[in-house]
Amino acid sequence: MIRRRQIISATSLAIAAPTFSFAQSKNAAEVAVDAAKKYSGTEISIVWEAGLQSLDPLMYSGPKWEKLTGIKVKVVEVPTDQMFTKIMQDFRAKAGAYDxxxxxxxxxxxxxxAGALEPLDSFVDKFGYRDELQDIAPAYRDNQMKVDDKIYGFPDDGDVMLLYYRKDIFEDPKMMAEFKAKMGYELAPPKTWKQFSEIGKFITEKMAPKTYGAGFFRAAPYPQYMFQERFRTEGGKFFDAGTMKSTVNSDVGVRVLQEMLAENTFMPPGVEQWNFVDNLANFLQGTTAMTISWPPYGRWAAGYGTNEEAMKWVPKTQVAGKVGYALPPLGRPELGVGFALSVASTSKKKEAAYLFLQWLNSKQTSLERVQLPYTLRDPFRTSHYASAEYRKLWPDAGAYLDIIKLSGERGLLDLSLLQQDKYDEAMSKGLSSLWGGTEPKAVANNLAATFDAITEKVGVVRQKEMYAAWTKKPGSYPAK
Incomplete structure (x- = not known):
């Protein structure tokens, strides 16, 4: 998740036996460990997102893998917005710095x-991992694992946007009665963006400045994922499929920008500058009654794991036991960002690197990792959602896992094209200009022009093919 780069400073702490023989007696984690022991005494490198996320291989999985296999793991921390560039630079230089x-x-x-990723199917079959991959939730397995029907990465992070709301406010009899009398419907988690605005305004009028109706992260690059989701759920399309001309400046696009800007008026002053941590702090301290973010907010709002040394940067929650979980308005949340584990095509230790990834991603090890409070890896396997162990971590953990599961089933994929990072950057800059005072129509027109320029540079025909392939995926646009 790109969100982690905001918290880097706060976390600077500390040829094998046939496949069938593995499958008959051992699980995927055990198979990987046994096969990897022949590489004992070597070192592999892995690129990981700088910040909290890197504490997984630095403090937990890396040391554990070395103890089990004798293979040392070198963690190369890179800020998220530089990861794509660093990976491509290493590939083009044929340096082989990353495994x-x-x-x-x-x-x-x-x-x-580009040729930067190694296809993994031969390894998957050699080490008996294909069956266990079926346990990865379909939203991630079917959309984030393959390119042209070949496996290039193991989905490893169940990123999805969730709505968090204050149950004590929404279930307060006085608030419920007054809201019903004024608006004519029940006070409940909003099903539409119109309801979101009406509920947010009502709570702000009644409770501000102690508590405002809602708060969002507005600092780049976070809002672009919310725009991607909302633009599509309200009927927008990114491009004309025939010409590849951008249509983000359609009436839908302009209206979504207008609505997003208007919502700031019932949020706390200065919300336009909020980053991931600002938004989290205000929700945990009770300043906002609703927010939308990734799954870690739900864990931290409950107080889970926040007594860990690495979590001292998280404000002490004032809302434990008072937070409900729901789908965002219109019910098709963004599967924002996420991570997959891949092998670099230039690596000289591909099999050793692969075995580490199979072990990391396995049912057994991944369940341990998604329960680590400090690493930001979110549940992504059906076995995670059903885990009795996870469901006992705090009183509402079962409801939390249920909404993550449902959100994944209904989730929308991030736009994925050639030079996607350029389109993402354009959306982030456009939204920053919106908060800065540029009119919504002008923002939409500028964004469409930038999209068109990127498409022309990539090549219209090439990009049209990529867009056509992306739109065939079930999570690209909401079904009619």
Whole structure:
């Protein structure tokens, strides 16, 4: 998740036996460990997102893998907005500095077309991992694992946007009665953006400045994921499929920008500058009654794991036991960012790197990792959602896992084209200009022009093919 780069400073702490023989007696984690022991005494490198996320291989999985296999793991921390560039630079230089990679799924087609990622199917079959991959939730397995029907990465992070709301406010009898009398419907998690605005305004009028109706992160690059989701759920399309001319400046696009800007008026002053941590702090301290973010907010709002040394940067929650979980308005949340585990095509230790990834991603090890409070890896397997162990972590953990599961089933994919990072950057800059005072129509027109320029540079025909392939995926646009 790009969100982690905001918290880097706060976390600077500390040829094998046939496949069938593995499958008959051992799980995927055990198979990987046994096969990897022949590489004992060597070192592999893995690119990981700088910040909290890197504490997984630095403090937990890396040391554990070395103890189990004798293979040392060198963690190369890179800020998220530099990861794509660093991976491509290493590939083009044929330097072989990286063995394993964390890849944002929307980048995967671009990296595969360039030749930077190693296809994994032969390893998957050699080490008996194909069956266990079926446990990865379909939203991630079917959309974030393959390019042209070949496996290039193991989905490893269940990123999805969730709505968090204050149950004590929404279920307060006085608030419920007054809201019903004024608006004519029940006070409940909003099903539409119109309801979101009406509920947010009502709570702000009643409770501000102690509590405002809502708060969002507005600082780049976070809002672009919310724009991607909302633009599509309200009926927008990014491009004309025939010409590849951008249509983000359609009436839908302009209206969405207008609505997003208007919502700031019932949020706390200065919300236009809020980053991931600002938004989290205000929600945990009770300043906002609703917010939308990734799954870690739900864990931290409950107080889970926040007594860990690495979590001292998280404000002490004032809302534990008072937070409900729901789908965002219109019910098709963004599967924002996420990570997949891949092998670098230039690696000289591909099999050793692959075995580490199979072990990391396995049912057994991944369940341990998604329960680590400090690493920001979110549940992504059906077995994670059903885990009795996870469901006991705090009183509402079962409801939390249920909404993550449902959100994944209904989730929308991030736009994924050649040079996707350029389109993402354009959306981030456009939204920053919106908060800065540029009129919504002008923002939409500028964004469409930038999209068109990027498409022309990539090549209209090439990009049209990529867009056509992306739109065939079930999570590209909401079904009619």
């Amino acid at each position: 394993a990679l964390n890849v944002i799924p929307s980048w995967m087609p671009d990296l595969v077309k």
